[in-house]
Amino acid sequence: MQTNTRGAGDLFQLLRDGRARTRGELMEETGLARTTVVGRIAALIELGLVSPAGIGASSGGRPPATLAFNPACRLVIGVDLGATHGGVGITDLNGAVLARRQEPLDISDGPQPVLDWALDTAEQLLADIGRDPEDLLGIGVGVPGPVEHSSGRPIRPPIMPGWDGFDIPEYVRRRFSVSVLVDNDVNILALGERATTWPNVDDLLFIKVSTGIGAGIISGGVLQRGAQGAAGDIGHVQVPHGRDEDDLEATASAPALAAQLSRAIGDRIAPRDVVDRIRVGDPAAISAAREAGRAIGEVTAICVSMLNPSTVVIGGRLGVLVQEIIAGIREVVYRRAIPLATQHLNIVPAQGGVDAGIRGAALMVIEDRLAPDTIDAMLDGASTRGAR
């Protein structure tokens, strides 16, 4: 049995293209022995990942059954938490969003009320589509701050009081006993935006401009987290040609713009009102936004020279809603970065909308749980339990 199920993960990768095949066709395609194919398919059916899909062509005698990957058989919950909003969705195993809800929230309320809301919402959405928690493959969570991806704990997150070191997976698993993965919201958005809008782009840089500023780096088709999961932290780098000692977030984030405008007009502007001030045509606000875009452009230009992406996506509330931000970024990047790196470079606003964060959080789980090694490990665990 061990011999037959080890390697089931590789066989499953073939079937993820969605095409139905007979056991005989799988033998021919892989060179595997009949007993191997029969054993591995039985294990994948047991996991619920593969199901009978009809009847194949007969080569004389009884026509053989075909089998196919069934993306609707298991579900994933994607949770996308921002500073002032939260989104929760249910996806199938292709990352298609089956149900969603978004609400304003305050991340500084702390982990328990925020996660309770997310988990209550997930339970409700599952009930809405008539599915059961038993169907869950896993849960993905994005949060607006640095995360140690291996443990799922936020690490000194500046705008998330009460969350430092909180064991998000442990808390979530008290309600749903499944695999839980956590990452920062920018990495989640990079994954979601790529899946939604740029599926064929292997080198993509996602830059979120909002309460904080951060980057999600996809290189060679893979999200890069670096050695400690800290990759993409461009919010705390010095701005070339900027005021000395001011980092990018202190120069160009929503709170930085609010502070600049407050000083300029002698009245207190809240960070959440910055977008409105710009969109109603306040000249001081428009000029500050353009300057903020240029500062982000100075740092983006270095990223572009260093990583040579083919697409830079500008997201976050400011990045998407304020055209002066992307205009300032484009102006500086095309002036500064090396010609070979900008010749074919697109700099575009994010288009994924609400679903990008939900879908990104779910895809993080799907790519992890459906990887060949993970499936083999799941089957090992199952057969070990069965043997006890």
Added chain:
Amino acid sequence: MQTNTRGAGDLFQLLRDGRARTRGELMEETGLARTTVVGRIAALIELGLVSPAGIGASSGGRPPATLAFNPACRLVIGVDLGATHGGVGITDLNGAVLARRQEPLDISDGPQPVLDWALDTAEQLLADIGRDPEDLLGIGVGVPGPVEHSSGRPIRPPIMPGWDGFDIPEYVRRRFSVSVLVDNDVNILALGERATTWPNVDDLLFIKVSTGIGAGIISGGVLQRGAQGAAGDIGHVQVPHGRDEDDLEATASAPALAAQLSRAIGDRIAPRDVVDRIRVGDPAAISAAREAGRAIGEVTAICVSMLNPSTVVIGGRLGVLVQEIIAGIREVVYRRAIPLATQHLNIVPAQGGVDAGIRGAALMVIEDRLAPDTIDAMLDGASTRGAR
């Protein structure tokens, strides 16, 4: 035959660990049918990648033959071209250097004399170790300038007059009819340094400080070239806190230091003499080197915040020979980059020596030619030719 050889590349990856196995053991390990294992092993023996390695344990009857990957059966030529030196070596399929030669040269002599020297040297080295050009799997070439990796042509290389757009693979193949891959010297050094000194590091940043300044980026265990192969070009980014409009190479390369020293002492110092001026203790030269190190540190700090490598290796003639360079880099990186990214960060001088470039060039070829898909394609080609 097609069915049996497709997938031979995957079977070969198992054998790359060097352990000898019988055909029966391979069937058990993979779940493949006997006919599949027999066919794929025959194809791998035909390619010269796998050979009989002795006799396995008998389970009754005639003891079965074992098979193993034979790294000495095929050879790779690694060519490492710098601005003022060249290295040529022969490696086995594990990247172990079997023979090498290094000589001063001038890259600005142009492609034909430089490549002729490299190919003459390779032929001589092959003869020295008593091997034949028939044994070659491929040739890797590193050059000191930007390269379009897909075509192997230098793209407007600043210090390589006569090389712009030159088809290096086509020229090399006139002498040796094998696969030829070309990359810039910094990527080659990153691959070689990792293999030589940091085999377990998946996130490594290599910075070369010499006539030019450039970076080689290994993220998630993979060398990242970006969309146009331009990744790692940090020589042309603006230096934060630097003199306005001066890029990193204009601030901190060997020619930049030579120009600064020439102005300071009113006499002409050549770039190649900069290292000596520093090492004999000239205070102006030492101070300029420390400042150059700090400027490189400003850009490196941004790279570290963005990529979160676990190891930064400082290479190139200046980087390795002048301790003030690495001291300046360390000073600024540990001051500027975010704590989470520097907490476990090593900044170390390159240790690979002459062999790093040769080995890196060879490894680029080995990883490409021994990848599962490449082996399957080689076998497809072979069986198509056989069928004609």
